[in-house]
Amino acid sequence: MSDTTNSGPMLAADGTPLKRSLARALRRQKIRALALIAPLLIFVLVTFIAPIADMLFRSVENQIVSETLPETVEALADWDSDSGEIPPDKVFEALYIDLVIAEAEKKHTRLGTRLNYEKTGVSSLFRKSGRRVGRFDTDEYTDALTEQNPDLGAPATWAAMMEDSSVRSSLPLTTRTWDRWAAYLISDGENPAEEKLEDVLFAALYFDLRDGASPSDPRLSSLDVSNIEPVDLPASFADADKDWLDPSVWKTIQVYSPNYTSGYFLNAVDMQKGPDGAEARPENQQIYIMLFQRTLFMSLVITVSCIALGYPVAWLLANLPARTANMLMILVLLPFWTSLLVRTSAWKVMLQQQGVINDTLVWLGLVADDSRLVMINNQFGTIVAMTHILLPFMILPLYSVMQTIPETYLRAAKSLGATNWTAFWRVYFPQSVPGIGAGSILVFILSIGYYITPEIVGGTTGTFISNRIAYHISSSLNWGLAAALGSILLAVVLLLYWCYDRIVGIDNVKLGG
Amino acid sequence: MKLHKTLLASTALTVAAATGAHAAGHGMADSMTLVSWGGAYQASQQNAYVAPYLEMNDGVSAAWDESSAEAVAKLRAMNEAGNVTWDLVDVVAADAIRLCDEGLAMEIDHDEVLAAAPDGTSASDDFGDLIVSDCFIPQIVYSTTFGYRTDLVPEGVAPPSKICDVFDLETYPGKRALEKRPINNMEWALLCDGVAKEDVYDVLETPEGQEKALAKLDTIKDSVIWWSAGADTPQLLADGEIFIGSTYNGRLFSVIEEQGQPVGMMWDAQVFDLDGWIVPAGLPDDRKARVMDFLKFATDTQRLADQAKYISYGPARGSSASLVGQHADLGIDMAPHMPTDPKNAANTFLYNYEFWADYRDDIDAKFQAWLAK
Numbered sequence: 001m002s003d004t005t006n007s008g009p010m011l012a013a014d015g016t017p018l019k020r021s022l023a024r025a026l027r028r029q030k031i032r033a034l035a036l037i038a039p040l041l042i043f044v045l046v047t048f049i050a051p052i053a054d055m056l057f058r059s060v061e062n063q064i065v066s067e068t069l070p071e072t073v074e075a076l077a078d079w080d081s082d083s084g085e086i087p088p089d090k091v092f093e094a095l096y097i098d099l100v101i102a103e104a105e106k107k108h109t110r111l112g113t114r115l116n117y118e119k120t121g122v123s124s125l126f127r128k129s130g131r132r133v134g135r136f137d138t139d140e141y142t143d144a145l146t147e148q149n150p151d152l153g154a155p156a157t158w159a160a161m162m163e164d165s166s167v168r169s170s171l172p173l174t175t176r177t178w179d180r181w182a183a184y185l186i187s188d189g190e191n192p193a194e195e196k197l198e199d200v201l202f203a204a205l206y207f208d209l210r211d212g213a214s215p216s217d218p219r220l221s222s223l224d225v226s227n228i229e230p231v232d233l234p235a236s237f238a239d240a241d242k243d244w245l246d247p248s249v250w251k252t253i254q255v256y257s258p259n260y261t262s263g264y265f266l267n268a269v270d271m272q273k274g275p276d277g278a279e280a281r282p283e284n285q286q287i288y289i290m291l292f293q294r295t296l297f298m299s300l301v302i303t304v305s306c307i308a309l310g311y312p313v314a315w316l317l318a319n320l321p322a323r324t325a326n327m328l329m330i331l332v333l334l335p336f337w338t339s340l341l342v343r344t345s346a347w348k349v350m351l352q353q354q355g356v357i358n359d360t361l362v363w364l365g366l367v368a369d370d371s372r373l374v375m376i377n378n379q380f381g382t383i384v385a386m387t388h389i390l391l392p393f394m395i396l397p398l399y400s401v402m403q404t405i406p407e408t409y410l411r412a413a414k415s416l417g418a419t420n421w422t423a424f425w426r427v428y429f430p431q432s433v434p435g436i437g438a439g440s441i442l443v444f445i446l447s448i449g450y451y452i453t454p455e456i457v458g459g460t461t462g463t464f465i466s467n468r469i470a471y472h473i474s475s476s477l478n479w480g481l482a483a484a485l486g487s488i489l490l491a492v493v494l495l496l497y498w499c500y501d502r503i504v505g506i507d508n509v510k511l512g513g
Numbered sequence: 514m515k516l517h518k519t520l521l522a523s524t525a526l527t528v529a530a531a532t533g534a535h536a537a538g539h540g541m542a543d544s545m546t547l548v549s550w551g552g553a554y555q556a557s558q559q560n561a562y563v564a565p566y567l568e569m570n571d572g573v574s575a576a577w578d579e580s581s582a583e584a585v586a587k588l589r590a591m592n593e594a595g596n597v598t599w600d601l602v603d604v605v606a607a608d609a610i611r612l613c614d615e616g617l618a619m620e621i622d623h624d625e626v627l628a629a630a631p632d633g634t635s636a637s638d639d640f641g642d643l644i645v646s647d648c649f650i651p652q653i654v655y656s657t658t659f660g661y662r663t664d665l666v667p668e669g670v671a672p673p674s675k676i677c678d679v680f681d682l683e684t685y686p687g688k689r690a691l692e693k694r695p696i697n698n699m700e701w702a703l704l705c706d707g708v709a710k711e712d713v714y715d716v717l718e719t720p721e722g723q724e725k726a727l728a729k730l731d732t733i734k735d736s737v738i739w740w741s742a743g744a745d746t747p748q749l750l751a752d753g754e755i756f757i758g759s760t761y762n763g764r765l766f767s768v769i770e771e772q773g774q775p776v777g778m779m780w781d782a783q784v785f786d787l788d789g790w791i792v793p794a795g796l797p798d799d800r801k802a803r804v805m806d807f808l809k810f811a812t813d814t815q816r817l818a819d820q821a822k823y824i825s826y827g828p829a830r831g832s833s834a835s836l837v838g839q840h841a842d843l844g845i846d847m848a849p850h851m852p853t854d855p856k857n858a859a860n861t862f863l864y865n866y867e868f869w870a871d872y873r874d875d876i877d878a879k880f881q882a883w884l885a886k
Binding site: 106107109110112113116117120121122123124127284285286287290291352353354355377455459460461463468473474475476477478 | 582583585586589611613614615616688693724738739741752753754867870871872873874875877878879881882883884885
C-alpha cells in the first residue's frame with residue numbers, strides 16, 4: 001500500500017478537502033436544527049426570559065430620582081449630609097425648578113412614593129409641595145423682568161431667543177429649564193412659542209443673571225437684577241411643609257440620587273443604607289431573612305413528607321396488577337384535576353377547630369371540647385395542605401422509575417439469601433433513587449415559590465417569602481423590593497440546584513423510562 | 514376574480530358597519546370594560562345602574578373584570594405596556610389617591626362630568642368632603658366593623674358593645690378575627706390603650722406610639738386569626754371558629770339578614786371608608802366619551818340610592834340618603850343597616866388617607882415583623 005501514500009488532505013468527491021466539507025455539512029445541520037427550534041426559542045425569549053430579566057432589573061433601577069430632580073441632584077452633590085444643616089439656597093432654587101416641571105408632568109407624586117419607601121413622610125411632602133409650588137412668590141421675578149423689557153412677556157420672544165446659540169451658552173440654567181419646559185409642552189401637544197410663560201422660566205433667568213451671566217443679546221443685556229428683591233425659597237418650601245427644614249429628608253434624596261441603587265437588595269436582606277455604608281435594620285423591622293429561612297425549611301419538610309407518603313403509593317402502583325393499579329392511579333390524579341383553591345379550602349374545613357377532624361376527636365373523647373387542637377393558620381396547616389397538593393409531583397416520577405425496575409432482581413436477591421429488608425434496601429431502593437431525585441426537585445422548587453396555599457392556611461407562622469413578594473407587587477407597589485426578593489429567591493434555587501448536581505449528579509435524575 | 518369581489522364586498526361591509534356604529538354612538542365606543550370586586554357588590558352595581566344604562570343605550574355592551582383588589586398594580590403594568598384595556602375602575606379611596614399620584618388615573622372636574630342633585634346642588638357640594646382626590650368619584654360609604662356570635666356570648670354578660678370588648682379576653686373569651694394589616698387595628702389598639710380619639714394619629718406617628726399599639730395587640734395575639742380576604746370573617750363566624758371578627762359591614766349584613774346566622778353587629782369605632790370610580794388616564798376619545806356618558810348616569814342621585822336596595826352600603830351623595838328604600842328581595846328597610854345611620858354612627862373613624870399614604874410602608878414592615886414573631 002506504500003504507493004498510495006499521500007501527504008495531502010483527504011478530498012471529498014467534489015474535490016474540496018474532506019474536513020472542510022464535513023464541517024460545512026455539520027454547520028448546515030446545526031442551522032437547520034436551530035431554524036426548527038427558532039419559533040419556540042423566540043417565543044420563550046420574548047414571553048418568558050425578557051419579562052423576567054426586565055422585572056429583575058428593577059431591583060437595582062433608580063433613575064426616577066435623577067430624572068425627576070436633575071438640577072437638585074446636581075446641586076446636592078456638594079452638600080455635606082453630616083453637617084446637620086439644611087442645604088444652601090442654591091439647592092432650594094434647583095428644587096423649585098425641578099418641582100414646578102415635575103408637577104406639570106405629574107411625576108412628583110410618583111417620586112414621593114418611591115422615596116417614601118426609604119423615608120416615611122416623603123410621599124405627602126411631595127404631594128403637598130407640588131400643590132403649593134405654583135403659588136410661590138416667584139411671580140415677582142416675572143413682574144420685575146417683564147417691566148424692564150416688556151418683550152420678554154411674549155412666548156414667541158423666548159422661543160426665538162432660545163434658538164440663539166450665544167444666548168444658550170451664556171444662560172445655562174435658563175436654557176436647561178426652557179428645554180425641559182418646551183419638551184413637556186410639545187409632548188402635551190402644545191406649541192412652546194404660544195403657551196403662557198411660567199414663572200419658573202423667569203426665576204431661572206433671574207438666577208442666571210444674578211450669578212453673573214452677561215448675555216450679549218440686546219433683549220437681555222439691558223436687564224439689571226441687582227435691585228430685584230430675592231424670594232426666600234427655603235422659607236416658601238418650609239411654609240408648604242416644614243419637613244423641608246429636616247436635613248434627613250435631603251440626605252435621603254442625596255443617598256438615593258444615583259441611577260442604580262443597592263438599596264432594594266439591602267432591604268431584602270434586612271439591611272439599610274446608613275451613614276457608614278450598609279447596616280442592619282432595627283430589629284423590629286427585620287423579617288426577610290427569617291422568611292427566607294422559613295421558606296427553605298418548610299419546603300424541605302414538605303419534600304420529605306412527600307417522599308415518605310409517596311414512596312409506598314408509587315411502589316403499590318408499580319407492583320399491583322394493571323387493573324388495580326389503574327384504579328389507584330386515577331385516585332392519585334383525581335385531586336390533581338381539582339382546583340387548587342377548592343383543595344386548600346377543603347383543608348380549612350377539615351383542620352379548623354370546629355372542623356371535621358377536631359369534631360371526630362372530641363366525639364371519640366380523645367380531645368376535650370375546650371381544648372381543641374389548633375391545626376390550621378400555622379406551619380402545620382401549610383405543611384399538611386401543601387404536602388397533599390404536591391404529592392402527585394412526587395408519586396408520578398417515582399412510579400415511572402419503579403416501573404422500569406425488573407421484579408426478577410428482588411427475587412434473585414432473595415434466592416441468594418437476602419432478607420426482605422436487605423433485598424429492598426440493597427437492591428430495590430438504589431434503583432429508585434433517580435425517581436426520588438426527580439420528585440424532590442419538582443416538589444422542592446414548586447413549594448419554594450408557592451403562594452396561594454400559605455396565604456390561605458398559613459396564618460402568621462406558615463407564610464412564605466412569596467407572600468411578601470406578592471404583597472409588594474400588588475399592594476405596596478414596591479416593585480424594586482419585590483424584584484430584589486425574587487432575584488434572591490432565584491439565586492438560592494439555582495445554588496441549590498448546583499449543589500444537587502455536585503452531590504447527587506443531575507444525570508442521576510429520571511422522570512421516566 | 515370571484516375571490517377579489519368577495520374581498521371587496523366584505524371590506525365595504527366592514528367599513529359600513531364601522532361607520533354605522535360610529536354614527537349611532539355620536540363618537541362613543543359601543544363597549545366598556547368595567548372593573549369591580551365581584552360578588553354581591555358588583556351585582557348591586559349591575560342591578561342599580563349598569564343594566565338600566567345598557568337598556569337605555571341599544572347596542573352598547575359592558576364587560577366586567579373582577580380585578581379591583583389588584584387594580585393599582587395591574588393599571589401600572591398596563592400603563593407601562595402602553596395598552597390600557599379598562600374603561601372604568603372601581604377602587605377604594607386610598608387606591609384612587611395612589612393612582613392619581615402615579616398619574617394613572619384621570620383628573621375629573623366633578624361639576625362638569627357628574628350630574629347635579631335634583632334640587633340643583635352641584636355635584637361637588639353633593640358629594641362634599643368625600644371627594645378625597647381629584648381623580649376619585651365616590652359611590653358608597655362602607656365601614657369596617659365587628660360581628661360577633663350571639664350564641665357564644667357568655668351567660669349573664671351583656672353582648673359586646675364597645676371596641677375595647679374585642680381586647681377583653683376575660684369577659685369575652687374566644688378567638689377573634691382581625692385583618693392582616695396594620696390599618697384600623699393600630700387605631701383600635703391605641704383607642705383601647707387609653708389614647709383619646711383625636712390624638713390617635715399623633716401618637717401613631719411616633720415609634721413609641723407604634724410600639725404601644727403593637728404591645729396592646731400582643732395581649733390578644735394568641736387568640737387572633739388574621740384574615741386577608743373579606744369573605745374570611747363571615748365564614749369563620751358561620752363556622753363558629755371565632756367569637757368576634759372585623760370585616761366590611763355589607764358582608765355582615767348578608768350573614769345576618771340573608772343567611773340568618775346567629776351573628777350580631779357591633780358598630781362601635783367602625784372605620785368609614787369610601788369606594789368609587791376612577792377613569793384610567795390616556796383613554797382614546799371614543800372610549801372616554803362613552804365612559805363619561807355612563808358615569809353621569811351611574812352616579813346620579815337616584816342611581817346611587819338604588820344601589821342601596823341590593824347592599825347595605827351608604828350612598829356617597831348627600832341627596833341620595835332620603836331616597837334609600839327597602840331591600841329588593843328581603844323587603845326590609847335598609848336605612849337602619851347603613852353604616853351612616855345615626856344610631857350606628859355614634860362613634861366612628863374616617864380612614865386617614867394622608868396618614869396611611871405616608872406611614873403605610875414603615876408601619877407595615879413593623880407590623881409584619883411583629884406578626885411573624
